[in-house]
Amino acid sequence: MPSADQDRALVLFKFDACPFCVCVMRHAEELGLELEMRDTRSEDGARDELREKTGGTQVPCLFIDGVALLESADINRWLSEYSSRSATS
Numbered sequence: 001m002p003s004a005d006q007d008r009a010l011v012l013f014k015f016d017a018c019p020f021c022v023c024v025m026r027h028a029e030e031l032g033l034e035l036e037m038r039d040t041r042s043e044d045g046a047r048d049e050l051r052e053k054t055g056g057t058q059v060p061c062l063f064i065d066g067v068a069l070l071e072s073a074d075i076n077r078w079l080s081e082y083s084s085r086s087a088t089s
């Protein structure tokens, strides 16, 4: 997993009716982080792309420099660390 101590390209695969996704999106917003989003329900090809990259369709899935991180609690923990590190650099 890429470390949270430097700028990373972040892409969140999500859909809006998913409560775990909403939790991650809210947390990112609270931290002032803007994430590129891919919606696996409303966006053509996003779900297939997620399946190709992870072997499944579970969301939320955060890609950190292209590396997939699943599980909302783990994503939120990584984002908190990323936010605090980038604020001090």
Ligand SMILES: N[C@@H](CCC(=O)N[C@@H](CS)C(=O)NCC(=O)O)C(=O)O
Pocket: 017, 018, 019, 020, 021, 057, 058, 059, 060, 070, 071, 072, 073
């Ligand atoms: N433990 C996971 C649960 C995530 C989860 O259950 N996501 C659902 C949507 S709410 C999902 O991806 N279902 C499979 C699918 O939609 O293909 C987390 O906290 O992120």
